Amino acid sequence: MMESKGETAKILLEDFKVSLVNALRRSVINGVQTLAIEDVTVYKNTSFMYDEVLASRLGLIPIKTPIELKGKGKFSFKLKEMGPKAVHASDLIPSDKDVVPAIPGMLIINLKDGEAIELEAETQWGNGSEHTKFTPAHVFYHFYPKITIPNSKVKGAAKIASLCPVDILDGEKETLSVKKGKLSDCILCKACEDYAGSDVISITSQTDKIVFELESWGQLTPKEILNEAFSTLEDEVKEIAEKV
Numbered sequence: 001m002m003e004s005k006g007e008t009a010k011i012l013l014e015d016f017k018v019s020l021v022n023a024l025r026r027s028v029i030n031g032v033q034t035l036a037i038e039d040v041t042v043y044k045n046t047s048f049m050y051d052e053v054l055a056s057r058l059g060l061i062p063i064k065t066p067i068e069l070k071g072k073g074k075f076s077f078k079l080k081e082m083g084p085k086a087v088h089a090s091d092l093i094p095s096d097k098d099v100v101p102a103i104p105g106m107l108i109i110n111l112k113d114g115e116a117i118e119l120e121a122e123t124q125w126g127n128g129s130e131h132t133k134f135t136p137a138h139v140f141y142h143f144y145p146k147i148t149i150p151n152s153k154v155k156g157a158a159k160i161a162s163l164c165p166v167d168i169l170d171g172e173k174e175t176l177s178v179k180k181g182k183l184s185d186c187i188l189c190k191a192c193e194d195y196a197g198s199d200v201i202s203i204t205s206q207t208d209k210i211v212f213e214l215e216s217w218g219q220l221t222p223k224e225i226l227n228e229a230f231s232t233l234e235d236e237v238k239e240i241a242e243k244v
């Protein structure tokens with residue numbers, strides 16, 4: 001693993017087929033089981049929000065998923081609030097202290113004075129192929145960048161550096177360079193090259209190296225997500241092999 005920080009992971013894959021890396025990406029999106037709210041019983045709702053919209057918002061709250069319970073059990077949340085109040089995911093009262101919203105500060109509804117909601121929500125296991133709310137992460141990959149700056153002394157270097165959306169270029173004192181350790185962050189957008197010309201800065205990619213990036217929504221850790229995605233991929237390949 002190249003880098004792992006909190007909910008994100010960045011992995012450098014060398015000499016991997018793009019098709020295999022894409023299969024892993026798809027497995028992360030569609031093949032990892034997580035918990036999400038599925039059934040909502042609304043006892044009271046005098047807010048401006050329809051029951052269906054409220055239920056849909058609850059379904060999109062990422063729920064921390066203990067991987068050791070994979071596929072087992074249903075968990076529930078109770079919510080009883082009265083306005084004026086901004087109701088957040090942290091206001092959901094869980095049936096299990098380990099199955100809680102992954103992002104406590106997520107806003108559910110802004111209740112006005114006198115408005116009230118009372119409901120019970122039940123979770124279900126599922127994966128991204130059933131509904132995107134079960135998908136555990138934002139995941140993408142790109143080729144490893146190659147940045148060539150033939151002459152480091154460049155007029156307007158600061159302007160060129162300021163165009164970089166991921167801030168990896170240094171343009172101080174009319175000298176253009178890539179910040180130390182930041183090359184793999186280049187997203188190959190070519191904003192710098194389009195502005196300055198390829199004779200000043202040239203952006204290409206190394207097709208034998210792939211940067212695989214993953215940002216968890218909080219249900220599982222990046223490592224758990226990758227382990228589950230590999231395991232699903234392996235099962236699927238085995239299933240095909242057995243059927244052929």
Ligand code: SF4
Binds near residue numbers: 186
């Ligand atoms: S290609 Fe885009 S991300 Fe890469 S250095 Fe240039 S401006 Fe920055």
